[in-house]
Amino acid sequence: MSNFRITEKSDLNSQDYLIEVEAPHVAERLRPGQFVVLMTHEKGERIPMSVQKAEDGRITMFIKRLGKTSLELDDYKVGDSFYQVIGPMGNAFPIQRYGKVVWCSDLVCGHAENYAYCEALHKIEGNHVISIQTFPTKDDVYSEKELRSVSDEYYVTTIDGSYGAKGHYIDVLRNLLREREIDIVLGCGDIKMLKEMADLTRQHGVQARSVLRQIMVDATGMCGACRVFIDGVMKLTCIDGPLFDAHKVNFDEVINRLGMFKKPEGVAKEAYLQGREG
Amino acid sequence: MEKNRVPMREQPVEDRIHNFDEVPLGFSAEEAVAEAKRCLQCANPPCMGHCPVLVDVKKFVKEIAEHRFKDAYETLKTSNPIPSIAGRVCPQENQCEGVCTLGRVGEPINIGKLESFIGDWAMDNDIEEPLDIVERPEKVAVIGSGPSGISCSVDLRKHGYQVTVYEALHKPGGVLQYGIPEFRLPKQIVDRELGYLEKLGVAINLNRIVGLNVSFEEILDEFDAVFVCTGAGAPRFMRIPGEELNGVYSANEFLIRTNLMKAYMFPEEYDTPIVVGRRVAVIGAGNVAMDAARCALRYGAETHLLYRRTRTEAPARAEEFEHAVQEGVIFRELVNPTKIRGRDGWVESLDMVRMVLGEPDISGRRRPIPFKGSEFREKFDTIIEAIGTTPNRLFLERAEGLEVNKWGGIQVDENLQTRIPGVFAGGDSISGGATVIQALGEGRTAAQSIHRYLSGKN
Numbered sequence: 001m002s003n004f005r006i007t008e009k010s011d012l013n014s015q016d017y018l019i020e021v022e023a024p025h026v027a028e029r030l031r032p033g034q035f036v037v038l039m040t041h042e043k044g045e046r047i048p049m050s051v052q053k054a055e056d057g058r059i060t061m062f063i064k065r066l067g068k069t070s071l072e073l074d075d076y077k078v079g080d081s082f083y084q085v086i087g088p089m090g091n092a093f094p095i096q097r098y099g100k101v102v103w104c105s106d107l108v109c110g111h112a113e114n115y116a117y118c119e120a121l122h123k124i125e126g127n128h129v130i131s132i133q134t135f136p137t138k139d140d141v142y143s144e145k146e147l148r149s150v151s152d153e154y155y156v157t158t159i160d161g162s163y164g165a166k167g168h169y170i171d172v173l174r175n176l177l178r179e180r181e182i183d184i185v186l187g188c189g190d191i192k193m194l195k196e197m198a199d200l201t202r203q204h205g206v207q208a209r210s211v212l213r214q215i216m217v218d219a220t221g222m223c224g225a226c227r228v229f230i231d232g233v234m235k236l237t238c239i240d241g242p243l244f245d246a247h248k249v250n251f252d253e254v255i256n257r258l259g260m261f262k263k264p265e266g267v268a269k270e271a272y273l274q275g276r277e278g
Numbered sequence: 279m280e281k282n283r284v285p286m287r288e289q290p291v292e293d294r295i296h297n298f299d300e301v302p303l304g305f306s307a308e309e310a311v312a313e314a315k316r317c318l319q320c321a322n323p324p325c326m327g328h329c330p331v332l333v334d335v336k337k338f339v340k341e342i343a344e345h346r347f348k349d350a351y352e353t354l355k356t357s358n359p360i361p362s363i364a365g366r367v368c369p370q371e372n373q374c375e376g377v378c379t380l381g382r383v384g385e386p387i388n389i390g391k392l393e394s395f396i397g398d399w400a401m402d403n404d405i406e407e408p409l410d411i412v413e414r415p416e417k418v419a420v421i422g423s424g425p426s427g428i429s430c431s432v433d434l435r436k437h438g439y440q441v442t443v444y445e446a447l448h449k450p451g452g453v454l455q456y457g458i459p460e461f462r463l464p465k466q467i468v469d470r471e472l473g474y475l476e477k478l479g480v481a482i483n484l485n486r487i488v489g490l491n492v493s494f495e496e497i498l499d500e501f502d503a504v505f506v507c508t509g510a511g512a513p514r515f516m517r518i519p520g521e522e523l524n525g526v527y528s529a530n531e532f533l534i535r536t537n538l539m540k541a542y543m544f545p546e547e548y549d550t551p552i553v554v555g556r557r558v559a560v561i562g563a564g565n566v567a568m569d570a571a572r573c574a575l576r577y578g579a580e581t582h583l584l585y586r587r588t589r590t591e592a593p594a595r596a597e598e599f600e601h602a603v604q605e606g607v608i609f610r611e612l613v614n615p616t617k618i619r620g621r622d623g624w625v626e627s628l629d630m631v632r633m634v635l636g637e638p639d640i641s642g643r644r645r646p647i648p649f650k651g652s653e654f655r656e657k658f659d660t661i662i663e664a665i666g667t668t669p670n671r672l673f674l675e676r677a678e679g680l681e682v683n684k685w686g687g688i689q690v691d692e693n694l695q696t697r698i699p700g701v702f703a704g705g706d707s708i709s710g711g712a713t714v715i716q717a718l719g720e721g722r723t724a725a726q727s728i729h730r731y732l733s734g735k736n
Contacts, residue, residue, distance in 0.1 A: 029491060039448060043540070045549045046448075069549060084448055086485040217539065217550070220446050220487055221672040222456075222511040223531035229522055234515065239672045253522045256623035260524040264544065264551030271545050 004082040007058055012142035013135075016064050019073070023085040024057035032116040033093035033211075033243055036061075037219045039084040040076070045069055048089070048216050048238070050188075052112035052143075053119075059085070062112045068268040089219050090242050093117060093209075097126040099183035102176060103151075104169040104197065106134035107159070110188030111143050113211055117186060119150040128152045130182075132172050134189075138163035170196050177204045184208065187246070191258070195251035208246035212237050212254060215261060228254055281384025284313040286391055295575055295605050298460040298542055305395045307347075314342035317387050318379055325374035325389065330719035331364075331429070333357045335374050335389055342392055351400040354393060355407045358718065359432040360425070360471045362401065363454060365394025366463050368715045369595045401470050409478070414438035416732045419497045421488045421673070422507040424452020425714045426705030428475065429721030430505045430728075435478045437729050442501070443480060446487040449538065450475075452509050453706075454714070456538040457530075459569050461576075462598070465537075489676030503700045503728045506680075506688060507721065510667040510706035516561065520618025521663075525555060525625035529562070529570045529664035536573045554579050555659025559628055560607075561585075561615055562664035563592035568599060570662045571607045579660065581607050586614040586633050586646040614648065618661055627657045669707045685709070693727040694720065702727055 008020035026036055030051055036059065038049045047069055053060040063070050076082070101121055105114040114131055122129045131151035135141045137160045148154045155172045156164035165172060170193055176182055177200060185201050187194055188211035201208035214226035214237040226237035231248040235241065287303040288294075294301055305313065317339045325335040334353055341350035354361045370376070370390040378386030399405075418434050420427045423445040431441045449455045451468045475482065486492050488508075497504055513528030515521050532552070535541040539550035554577040560570050563585035574581045583602070585592060588611040592599065603609055617629040632652035635644035668686045679698045681689035688696055688703040695702050704720035706712060 025491065043543075043548045045539070068545070084485060086448070086491075088491055089487075217531060217534050218447060218456075220490070220511075221670050222513070223534050224513040224515065224528040225531045227515075227522070234517075234521070250522075256524060257522065259623065261551050261553060264553060268545040268549065268551065 004085045006076055006078050006080050006082070008060075009076070009078050012062060013140040015140070016062055016142065017074075018052075018060060018062055019076075020058050020060045021082060021085055022057055023059050026085055026087045027054040027057050027059050030054040030059065030088040031092035032095060032113075032120045034088035034090045035242060036085050036087035037089060037216075038082060039086070040069060040072060041083045044083065046086075046217060046219060048213065048219055048242075050109070050112040050116075050211075050213075052115050060112075062109075064109065067265050068272045071269065071272060086219075090238060091240070093243055095120045095124060097124050099126065100128045100130065100181060102130045102132065102173060102182055102185045104132045104134075104173060104185065104187035104189070106169055106189035106193055107136050107140070108190040109213065110211065111147075113188045115143060115147055115150065118147060122150045122152070130176065131155070132157070132169040134159070134169045135163070136160065168193060170200070173197060174200060177201065177206060182206050185246075186243075187211070188213070191251050191255045194246065194249075198246035198249065198251065202247050209243050210246040210249060211242050212244060212249070213242065214254065214257060228257075279318070279380075279383075280316045281380075283316075283385045283388050284309045286388065291604050291606075294461065298576060300464050301461050301601055302391065304398060305391055307345075307399075310342055310392055310395045311345055313388050314339045314392060316380065317343065320379050324377040324379065328373045328377045329357075330373070330713075330715045331357045331722060333374070333393070338396065339387060339389070339392060342396065347396060347399050348405055350396045351405055352407050354396055357722075358393075359429050359474065360397070360718070361393045362397030362467050363425075363463060363471055364715055364718065365390045365392070365397060366467070367454075367458060367713075369713055371596045373715070397471070398467070401467075406477070409436070411436060411479070412438045414440075414732075416440065416502040417442065417500065418503045418505065418728060418732075419444065419501040420505045420507065421497070422446075422452055422509055422705070422707070423450040423472070423482060424454065424507060424509050424705060425717035426507040426721035426724070427452065427505070428472070429718040430507065430704070430725045431475055431480045431721075432478060433722055433725030434728060435475075435480050437725070439728075439732070441480045443475070443482045444486040444488050444492060444497075445482060445484050447538065448484055450482050450484065453511075456534045457566065457569070459533070459537055459573055461572065462569065487672070489673045494677040498698075498701070503732055504702065505721075505724050505728060506673075506677075506696070506701065506703040506707055507705040507717070507724075508670055508673045508707045510669050510687075510709075510711045512668045512670045513663070514666045514668055515663055516615065516665060518615060518617055520620055520625070523618055523620040523625050524623050525553070525620075525659055526618060526661045527663070529560070529566045529662055530667065532570050532573065532662050533566070542573075542576065552577070553660070555625070556580060557658050558582065558660040558662065559584055559615070559658045560662045560664055562666070563587070563594055563609075564664065564666070565594050565598055566667075567664035568594045568602045568607075570664050572602050572605060574660070574662065575605055575607055582658075583607055583609045584613050584615060584630070585609070585611050587635065587643065588612060591643045612646065614646065615661075616653070619655070625659055625661055627655050628661065629653065629655050666711055667706075668711075673707075683708070693730075694724045695727060695731070700731060702731075
């Protein structure tokens with residue numbers, strides 16, 4: 001018997017969907033910055049997942065249809081149960097007064113974190129929360145209304161310019177940094193853009209943090225798969241992160257390590273798709 | 279007197295390098311009896327004194343010789359809660375078998391295989407030891423379900439305490455589950471031995487990571503005593519250039535993917551992948567290095583074991599070392615890696631230096647020294663570092679009040695009590711890497727201390 005019943009599931013756009021799951025132990029304790037490990041079934045992977053909301057004994061996650069597991073998740077319906085939702089894992093972000101905070105997320109990922117952090121930071125007096133989201137095109141946009149409600153300023157950009165400003169969050173950020181006094185920038189998503197975000201903020205002398213989503217197995221500090229080098233010192237994303245000083249992260253290494261299992265992941269996805277058709 | 283052992287049947291090398299099934303096939307009842315009959319039944323048996331949990335070897339071997347398997351099982355169980363496991367993974371050659379009187383004239387009794395024979399026999403025949411637990415109200419938390427957690431829980435439960443085990447992973451057993459491969463310790467055996475805990479009435483809470491999703495304070499509030507046995511689960515890296523490259527694993531990652539997540543059944547049955555190149559270098563020469571090398575071999579790789587000392591100093595169990603070499607692992611002594619070189623983000627080659635042995639160091643082993651001018655390079659596409667583990671700082675950094683010793687383990691007194699009254703610690707979390715049987719022994723010692731502590735309180 002499993003407790004991790006799916007209570008809601010809906011498409012956010014053609015690629016992303018939302019899943020809400022009963023996980024009282026996790027929901028009670030999870031704070032912004034922390035993540036969970038999801039196992040769909042007993043023989044499944046241990047997958048680190050970001051959480052958008054944790055309330056009333058349930059957690060909400062945004063999932064992108066990418067590899068085998070995220071496709072397989074499509075087969076799970078409301079009322080079905082997962083094998084395990086483990087956590088909260090990782091470190092919470094101290095929710096305090098930072099001043100002018102910018103939170104950025106893009107087409108790769110990060111919108112769940114964007115909401116979770118903004119929602120908490122917005123409640124603190126003295127914070128001015130600016131949230132920026134980037135999507136490929138107008139039809140892909142989601143969470144706009146929710147993010148507007150937990151931020152003082154909100155921007156959405158699309159790569160093709162069909163909605164909001166044309167371009168990437170980095171373009172909005174560039175202007176903000178030029179024109180305004182920003183105290184801290186946080187971001188999650190495409191690593192190449194995070195690297196650019198780090199460079200930009202460094203130039204302006206503004207502190208920056210990036211959420212890393214490295215490959216993990218146990219996510220409790222045992223395997224070392226999620227190691228990253230912060231200022232040349234080995235850190236584990238699972239127990240030292242997942243948030244790191246963006247100015248100290250070696251993003252080229254981060255990108256490289258994310259590709260370690262590309263080949264077998266492709267094999268698994270192929271096999272799964274074939275099995276589903278046959 | 280029969281000088282030679284009853285031969286242990288094993289899976290033929292040519293078969294076993296293609297599967298993860300157990301290598302020794304185990305004694306039949308007749309073979310076990312024949313092996314047990316070789317025992318001299320010494321007046322002053324040295325074997326028992328060299329067992330970390332003081333198994334009455336003389337007695338249980340005699341019972342096997344007399345075909346009294348059930349009695350042998352009860353004898354074993356009084357000092358060792360998991361005979362099927364210990365019989366398979368103990369370094370017997372340094373313990374009971376190492377001092378066996380028969381060893382002076384021939385081969386020592388195969389105590390390990392007799393022990394696992396009895397454990398397996400009892401499980402196969404649903405034999406349970408008679409239990410008469412007198413309940414006590416005090417509650418004890420055991421943090422970790424590895425060997426020391428198992429033995430401590432069993433002893434405390436037999437005293438009647440209400441025992442709850444907290445395990446961080448989704449399966450219980452600690453290193454028995456994630457660390458030791460199937461071909462050495464079948465997980466079915468681990469599951470069956472752990473089933474014994476539940477039969478005793480020990481509660482096991484999986485996916486509870488004390489310090490993270492259950493706070494240490496909560497545990498201190500809820501329980502009358504605590505045993506911390508969080509193991510030495512954190513990998514050590516050599517800290518040489520190139521460890522960020524793809525294709526570099528800690529032995530922990532390689533073994534967790536293989537044993538806990540069953541990557542060798544990917545993608546047909548299990549979802550966790552592993553990438554193993556054609557030519558693998560495993561660095562180290564302990565049991566973990568042997569396990570990793572033998573797994574790499576089974577994934578089809580040409581596997582080299584690189585060790586900076588020589589075979590004589592290698593800490594691996596004799597049986598593991600022999601099995602590894604039989605299977606085709608290439609053991610290379612007196613070499614030390616200095617740099618991992620990559621191409622396009624993946625491991626391409628390894629820079630190494632030849633070593634010579636110098637004067638003995640504090641451990642008594644001769645210290646390896648780099649031989650100047652002997653640097654060389656070889657192509658490898660996977661590097662597995664098996665140079666040891668340390669206690670996991672996840673728990674230590676979040677458990678306030680515990681003192682850390684100079685090895686990074688938890689500081690304890692002679693009764694295994696930490697500086698927090700009522701909180702005890704044992705196993706690899708205090709020593710930072712020892713054997714299953716030592717951990718079992720410490721679990722038992724801790725149970726005695728906890729029993730004294732709790733009964734003295736009343």
